[in-house]
Amino acid sequence: MKKIGIITYHCSNNYGAQLQAYATCYFLHKMGHVAEVIDCNTIGKGPVFMWSCGSLRAILGSIRNNLLSLVSERKRxxxxEDFSRNRIGISKPCYTRQDLENACKKYDYVITGSDQVWHPMICEGNTYFFLDLPIPNNRKIAYAPSFGVSEYTQDEVDKYMPLIKEIDHLSVREDSGRNLIKKHTGRDAKIVVDPTMLLSKADWNKIAIPAKYSKYLFYFTILDEPEGTDELVRRIAxxxxxxIVRIGTVRDIMKRGFINARANGPQQFLGLVRDADFVVTTSFHGSVFSxxxxxQFLCVLNNNDRNSRMETLLGNLGLKDRMVKDVNNFNMDNDISIDYESVNAKLNVMRNDSVSFLxxxxxx
Known part of the structure; x- marks a missing residue:
């Protein structure tokens, strides 16, 4: 039995972030280890109400968004916060560099990942996400981290790649990340499944809260979905x-034709996916839990460079036809049911390979 610390985005108000943190701890416990997330950052945890005063339009937009936040954000x-505090398993706070270095002395291993912990904007320049810590390289594990970008700037290469190169146990969750590491360090990183996929449906059902709806399409988006996605969803429904039960941005609360489900936490999210008759999502973890x-689901690709993790996962599982690259020219007549016997066979191979890596x- 080993004691393992995990560095990730554990307190972000993001379903995927919290569920992957939970999954990593849960699975390590199943392996017989003692594991906890190291409480060393508050990335992704913002105030309920936010203001922008750069212009009259920004002020009016802030007023609108904050009024909408009264509807759902406090409960959300x-x-x-309840899930992060009571379900994940978090260490005592260690927000200073010295406290973090002292905390690491008690762990046999430190894991960075999963999620986009190597995204240069999201990690906010914190090199401890790259395990820049006073621990031996053979105690450093990168499990399924994502870059979220297809390339680093030269400054980012100079800052982060030497640290990545020193991690003895190196894996990522998408092809573009593996290619980036190979290009700048010469090392081969292993492709592994997201920690949420190490758990079974039965594992997730232990904490899933049943949906309050029946006969519905679950529409889950993050950031801004491609123009025309709403119309595609309405047509499918x-x-x-x-x-149509939707979790989107605060602004989406105003849209007609959708049942707003934004005021839900991670456990309710699980139930919304599980109990849906169909899912449309732009989210990696929306696809994972589908x-x-x-x-039966569709994954609409966003107009950015964060699609590699979806493309890698769906490609490896034989689900490329679930990706919608152009919502305005997507033909639902080709909507053939997914053969999950085949998908699960491929997933079991990937899962077993990932467990072997750990x-x-x-x-x-």
């Missing part, structure tokens, strides 16, 4: 005779 924040719960990494 409370549910996320009409054809299938389903209501697969784990064997849903076992090998922790057996030094």
């Amino acid at each position: 924040h409370r549910l996320f 009409k054809e299938k005779g389903l209501k 697969i784990l719960y064997e849903k 076992k090998d990494s922790i057996s030094d």
